[in-house]
Amino acid sequence: MNLTLHVWRQAGPSEAGRLVTYDAPDVSPEMSFLEMLDVVNERLIERGQEPIAFDHDCREGICGSCSLVINGVPHGPRRGTATCQLHMRTFSDGDHIWIEPFRARAFPIVRDLIVDRSAFDRIIQTGGFIGVSTGSAPDANAIPIPKAVADRSMDAAACIGCGACVAACPNASAMLFTAAKISHLGLLPQGRPERTKRALAMVQRMDLEHFGGCTNYGECHTACPKEIPLETIALLNRDYLKASLVSRD
Amino acid sequence: MKWLLRFYRSSVGKKILMAVTGLVWVVFVIEHMAGNLLALKSPEAINRYAAFLKTSDEVLWTFRIGLFVALVVHVDSMVKLTALNWTSRPARYAKVSYQAASPAARTMRWGGVFLLLWLVYHILHFTTGHLHPDFSHTDVFNNVSVAFQSGGKVASYAAAMVALAFHLYHGVWSMFQTAGANHPHVEKPRRWLATAIAILIPVGFLTVPFAIFFGIIG
Numbered sequence: 034m035n036l037t038l039h040v041w042r043q044a045g046p047s048e049a050g051r052l053v054t055y056d057a058p059d060v061s062p063e064m065s066f067l068e069m070l071d072v073v074n075e076r077l078i079e080r081g082q083e084p085i086a087f088d089h090d091c092r093e094g095i096c097g098s099c100s101l102v103i104n105g106v107p108h109g110p111r112r113g114t115a116t117c118q119l120h121m122r123t124f125s126d127g128d129h130i131w132i133e134p135f136r137a138r139a140f141p142i143v144r145d146l147i148v149d150r151s152a153f154d155r156i157i158q159t160g161g162f163i164g165v166s167t168g169s170a171p172d173a174n175a176i177p178i179p180k181a182v183a184d185r186s187m188d189a190a191a192c193i194g195c196g197a198c199v200a201a202c203p204n205a206s207a208m209l210f211t212a213a214k215i216s217h218l219g220l221l222p223q224g225r226p227e228r229t230k231r232a233l234a235m236v237q238r239m240d241l242e243h244f245g246g247c248t249n250y251g252e253c254h255t256a257c258p259k260e261i262p263l264e265t266i267a268l269l270n271r272d273y274l275k276a277s278l279v280s281r282d
Numbered sequence: 283m284k285w286l287l288r289f290y291r292s293s294v295g296k297k298i299l300m301a302v303t304g305l306v307w308v309v310f311v312i313e314h315m316a317g318n319l320l321a322l323k324s325p326e327a328i329n330r331y332a333a334f335l336k337t338s339d340e341v342l343w344t345f346r347i348g349l350f351v352a353l354v355v356h357v358d359s360m361v362k363l364t365a366l367n368w369t370s371r372p373a374r375y376a377k378v379s380y381q382a383a384s385p386a387a388r389t390m391r392w393g394g395v396f397l398l399l400w401l402v403y404h405i406l407h408f409t410t411g412h413l414h415p416d417f418s419h420t421d422v423f424n425n426v427s428v429a430f431q432s433g434g435k436v437a438s439y440a441a442a443m444v445a446l447a448f449h450l451y452h453g454v455w456s457m458f459q460t461a462g463a464n465h466p467h468v469e470k471p472r473r474w475l476a477t478a479i480a481i482l483i484p485v486g487f488l489t490v491p492f493a494i495f496f497g498i499i500g
């Protein structure tokens with residue numbers, strides 16, 4: 034296939050950026066989206082030009098490093114798929130593809146398509162943990178957890194923290210990410226002791242990082258490569274309301 | 283009171299306040315619409331109902347102040363959250379492609395502002411009578427039957443009801459999520475409920491103006 038790419042190029046955080054058009058000839062449908070960009074970069078390097086900078090690591094959909102807004106959709110058009118797992122067979126010969134960085138005030142651009150997502154780490158630092166006693170590993174199944182509860186927690190734990198929810202949200206809200214962590218930890222007995230503190234602290238941090246508020250558009254869930262349910266946001270709201278009423282801090 | 287301030291300062295807290303105050307207005311709007319339908323029964327029925335509402339100044343003003351406070355909280359949260367949301371993505375995308383957001387969800391802000399402006403007009407029109415050519419404080423039926431002879435007036439009220447339909451279609455559905463109720467049990471019913479409310483309330487409100495305009499009552 035022959036494609037035309039419109040790629041956001043920006044030399045540095047405070048440099049002005051712009052969309053630059055590149056031809057991508059002879060793209061194999063078996064390539065992943067990132068492999069296609071690798072080939073485009075090889076050609077740029079051969080010509081002595083700066084390659085396009087983009088984030089990636091595992092390339093198997095589990096680390097949350099890859100990003101990109103492809104034709105207006107974070108991680109591209111395939112539902113439940115991270116950019117690294119998106120294949121070029123999703124596109125057709127002659128397509129024009131717009132490739133932009135995840136955009137949010139809380140995710141400043143580092144270079145080209147790479148953004149700084151450490152705001153997520155700071156949200157995690159305020160409440161995305163549980164207290165455990167160190168020492169030998171506890172007995173498996175010592176704490177009974179109903180299967181249905183474990184399943185819901187596991188669905189939320191599938192979040193890889195890529196930031197697609199923020200990129201997709203018209204308000205650049207981090208609610209789905211934060212809600213995934215709150216649900217994943219708060220639903221399990223091991224995460225209960227911090228539940229009240231966690232809700233207050235993580236929401237406060239989210240606001241401090243200047244993420245937007247939730248208006249229940251649902252764009253986050255649609256863009257999420259792990260399809261984190263919107264139901265988690267309802268749980269966050271409920272935990273936050275309850276925490277506000279019962280917290281003695 | 284520190285807890286309340288923290289709640290109010292947070293984005294989640296303000297959104298919950300919007301849901302609660304939105305619900306107050308939804309309840310009012312249902313009651314108001316049902317009351318208006320008495321005009322279809324007879325001029326006396328609606329006039330008697332209007333007089334009943336004004337039996338006690340204390341009760342009347344309790345409700346008025348309650349609704350006013352709810353609206354102020356709703357709009358205040360809306361203004362603050364909108365300011366937050368509009369500054370959370372300073373650089374726009376070249377290509378925008380909505381995958382999930384409904385037209386109703388995307389018109390909450392401007393539709394809401396329109397409703398607010400229209401509400402001011404509506405109060406000056408039918409409550410105080412400042413914008414009414416032949417206003418009576420006791421003959422409500424006369425007030426509406428004079429007003430809705432005019433196609434322009436009917437159109438203005440119809441436009442407001444379309445805006446209300448959009449606002450309620452997303453608002454009522456969203457309210458449950460915001461209040462923390464998104465159990466699979468409520469997932470489908472809340473969609474039906476929001477759709478039903480978004481249709482029945484505006485249609486109910488509009489039956490009286492249209493019935494008058496087409497000479498069915500009057």
Ligand code: HEM
Pocket residue numbers: 247248249297300301302303304305307308311356357360387390391393394395396397398449452453454456457458459460461
């Ligand atoms: C007629 C009176 C009104 C009623 C019955 C009403 C009802 C509601 C309800 C039930 C919600 C849902 C809250 C939630 O998302 O959880 C809502 C949200 C909202 N309302 Fe209103 N509202 C009214 C007037 C207004 C006005 C006058 C404005 C603006 C000036 C406004 C702007 C908004 C906005 C921006 C939202 C948030 C929407 C979102 O979730 O995306 N509303 N309203």
Ligand code: FES
Pocket residue numbers: 088089090091092093094095096097098099115116117118193
């Ligand atoms: S590169 Fe690890 S999830 Fe895509």
